[in-house]
Amino acid sequence: MEKQIFDFGMNTNRRHFLSKLSMGLGSAALGSMLIPDIFKGGEADPSEIIAGLPHFAPKAKRIIYLFQNGAPSQLDLFDYKPMLNKMHGEDLPESIRGGQRLTGMTANQAKFPLAGSMFNFKQYGKSGAWISELLPYTAGIADDLCFIKSMHTEAINHDPALTFFQTGAQVGNRPSMGAWLSYGLGSENKNLPGFCVLLSRGKGNGQGVYSKLWTNGFLDSVHQGVQFSSGENPVLYLGDPEGMDRQQRRKMLDKLAELNQGTLDEFGDPEIATKIQQYEMAYRMQTAVPEITDMSKEPESIVKLYGPECLVPGTYAANCLLARKLSEQGVRFIQLYHQGWDSHGGLPNEIRGQCMDADQASAALVTDLKQRGLLDETLVIWGGEFGRTNYCQGTLTKDNYGRDHHPRAFTVWMAGGGIKPGIVYGETDDFGYNIVKDPVHVHDFHATIMNQMGLDHEKLVFKHQGRRYRLTDVAGKIVKDIIA
């Protein structure tokens, strides 16, 4: 029978478990809880795993989601439509638009002139996937990728569309995908958070990101995405202040544990035992995180693979490399956001810059995982929150155009994690406007990802204020055809 998960029961059990775990240890034993080889010793914390999960054997253990924030133009990257070049400048036929709502930015345009991509396309790999000249490195790994050309969403503006993709609902405050996975599967490494978030920005039109995209919602806040930054501290408040060395920190924590143990003896509250343990985990993170974010020891071959920018903290390339390292250490879900894809105008110029940032490093990540034998168990996803229109926003000239938001059809790719490599799934019409074959809704996308992680999207539920919630709300069909 299905394992029911109740918010309160879960927390209670966990608390009681932890209390049992730590009550037996006096403060003297705390030092021995420090594991010298933190990574080898960093196994899953059994208290964070819910009995009965995963629901079935997972294909993928970890996810790296390369979110292209702002919505890249599928028509200039993947969805090759010679018809648009043929009809360049002509109005989008009403029969194709079919009453699709438009954003306030183009709703008042008198005309909707079709804009053919000015970039050349070629077919790559055994699937013969069309890829634009902007993505030479991606083209090089076409046989590892599964292109879904028939993604569609419900929202037409960035904020709700991003929120929908990340949390399964357009309104805020629902747990994001990473939080659900952390909740359902726990962490594989007790020195690192189960859900990490990495931000970068290209030179194109930016749309901002919001912490609600990696929120735990109503789940326990241990499932919240932990944002890694390129600043002085990769994780907030991680670094000890000036003048505090490791030995001194250790000494303070030992004394502190003794004080807290006194309070525990007095009150018998298991939260105090948990607190003592959390200070130890904080101490371990202080070593583990800087080690993993340090790129200085990366071999030349890796730098070459990801490109020289991978040594510049905060760049997309550096984040891809960091994502690989985190994933390798068992971080369940790593969410990257690369801003700058919102090309309402000046698209050709902007998208060149964005592809310069994103192409080599994205492909490098897949290659790197593969060469380490990790691609099979790691699902990599690449894509934005919606697509872009086939007609021009603003003035169409010979070498310049812009594209508005288009929720009806766009492309994402996946690699590894038990997804069929080297295939193209779904199809749009000759105008790249409507899906004509195998549509994949955001809920279907979520259901499929969860399936790869060994979770039944209909069963991973959380009851909150009287209602059961799931990532896929009340919908979602697994896209079986793309599963290896």
Added chain:
Amino acid sequence: MLRRILLASIGLLALGVMIVSCFQKNGTLKTSTDLEEVSYNFHIRPILSDKCFACHGPDAQKREAGLRLDVAEGAYSKLKDGNGFAIVPGSPEQSEVFKRITSLDPEYQMPTPGSHLGLLNEDEIALMREWIEKGAKYENHWAFTAPKQGKLPEVSDTDWPKNEIDYFVLAKMEEQGFAPSATAQKAYLLKRLSFDLNGLPPSLALQQQFEKDDSGSAYEKIVDALISKAAFGEKMSVRWLDIARYADSYGYQDDEIRTQWPWRDWVIKAFNENMPYDKFVTWQLAGDMLPNANKEQVLATAFLRNHKYTEEGGVIPEEYRIEYNLDKTKTYSSGLLGLTVECAQCHDHKYDPISQEDYYRMFAFFNNSKEKGFEGDVSQSVPAKTPILTITKAEIEDKLRFINHADTSRLLVSVMGENETLRPTHILDRGVYDAPGKVVTAKALKAVMKFDTTRYAQNRLGLAQWTVSKENPLTARVFVNQIWQEFFGKGIVKSTGDFGMQGDLPSHPALLDWLAVDFMNHGWDMKRLVKQIVMSATYRQSAVADPKKTEKDPDNIYLSRGSRVRLPAEFIRDAVLASSGLLNQKIGGFSVKPYQPKGLWESATSGRGVLATYIQDKGDQLYRRGMYTFIKLTVPPPTMIIFDGSNRDQCEVQRTNTNTPLQALVMLNDPTVLEASRVMAEHMMLKNSKVEEKIRESFQRIVCRQPTEKEMTLLLTYYKEEASYFAKNKKGAEQVLAVGEYPHQAKVKQEETAAMMRVINMLYNMEETITKS
């Protein structure tokens, strides 16, 4: 005969287990005597609601086989397929429901395997059997029936109760075989009281005063003093700001600055003036519609306008105007009525008798506002959106003195204001703005209480009056429960935001009702309610856990000991600032930007708007209370979020309370904590006293009690070790002290001060420091 005894004992056993499982997962508590009769509300509805109503409940669209089990008529009538009856009162064997819940045939059993709801367990089945045998009597949902003030229950230990609350709590304890815990030691009690009433630690002077005062009224004197401090209003407001999703920016992508803080200042004032709750609610829902409404009353309606507001170019205005009203409806229903109604946006509610039409009738109250869905993108941003209340300096100096505005500029606040011609409200198919259906007029939820249009106008003022009517079964209960949660860490109804059928049942139903009626009968007097709670013997119990009690009642449902609860995020900051003497006690005004890790706003911004860059404040603005920290919705203040503060995205009635490594890192490394440690160390080193005394005083200021001998020894040893370390490492001492912008004391010796700072910083990291025990 034998069978009857067997059945009865199964029934009793089942009841015992059920009641426990309503409230907790562990322990083996006895059945409560007043619940030995199987009760529809307490035993059966939770099962039906959880396992059956999704397909056989109030939602007419999704009703399977035409069967509804949430009302007696549905359950007793002949099944549509002609095969008998769902429930035959008196006869489980003839009841289709019973046959199916006990069946092992996947084709026949209920709930169906495909529903993923899980089968009923043995205890639930035993309860169902007993209920049907005894006539399958339905009752109205407890929370939709007006509360009645029952008699105080009999208790054996008549010496213990200090007021009415205690009779109810003790009666339950005695049923369980528990005795109350002793009164907490004075120091713990004072700390608890001070944080609960003021959100601040007790000053050293207050600690000494209370310790010395042996008079019978010592405690009450402190209570009265703390309730009358201005900090009381600040403390009480924080919870209300969560409900009202108060923030300082618009949310959504560019997330520009807005000015709703004058409303926040009004809330603090209302709590301090002890505005009756009915009036407090009426003004916030419909202050603008009161006869000859003044500016203060209009300002109160900003409560409804704290929702996010989009400035994203290209949005469809109507989509967002609807979104803002959905948000208002949610804030109203979960914050004031304690109901989760969002489900009914798209379809009839699956669990509660709230149809989609009922939902849009409630939505209609908020739909006649003059506001627009979109007023231009970030480049045209103004700090308030239509309708706007303009407040001049002269008005502040005259009638609106509670608004703490330093300069002479006008203030603009988003408030409510009605259209002259009624905007029609449609039922929105699937909740989508561009799928309008039937037109409906405004009416409040009939399942809760009839909205009598001869008594109430069909507008927000009518809604406000309906809400605070003494006959409304929810308003007072919900408020009393929220306040209870503030003091005990959890409500009498644990699901503070859901008093509906899927919500938790009250642990002390008679107490909740007694308090709710008493509250209304005494003029919705908020301070009186608070005083009643803290004066009770229940509240004053020690939090020391007796292992026997913990084993039987780990979650302290029966309140046989004091609650141990970590402080809310804002008050952790306040504790650090107040104990170190850094706290700036100014009330209200512009929200402030204290120390924050570099690059947080910058890395997430679109680059547009004045909040693209975090410009940290200077001087005494760095030391304001946590509730005044600027809340940028897309990047809320990190330390607040790490300590489970609300992100203020939507109405929030209950915060989580977690214990994470990131919290440890904040207390160890946040410059605010380090600066407070440094400033306090310097202050101590200036004093002409022994090291022991310095440590002892620091401990009292921070932990709020005297240290034990053992603690003193440990702290003194640590101090000496650190002092000798720094004596050999003067550069290190200098580095350690170089934290924070607060001016340094030149006269102190750096090595000793650095060692003292280490000791103090460790005290701030004690679990007890940020916990009410």
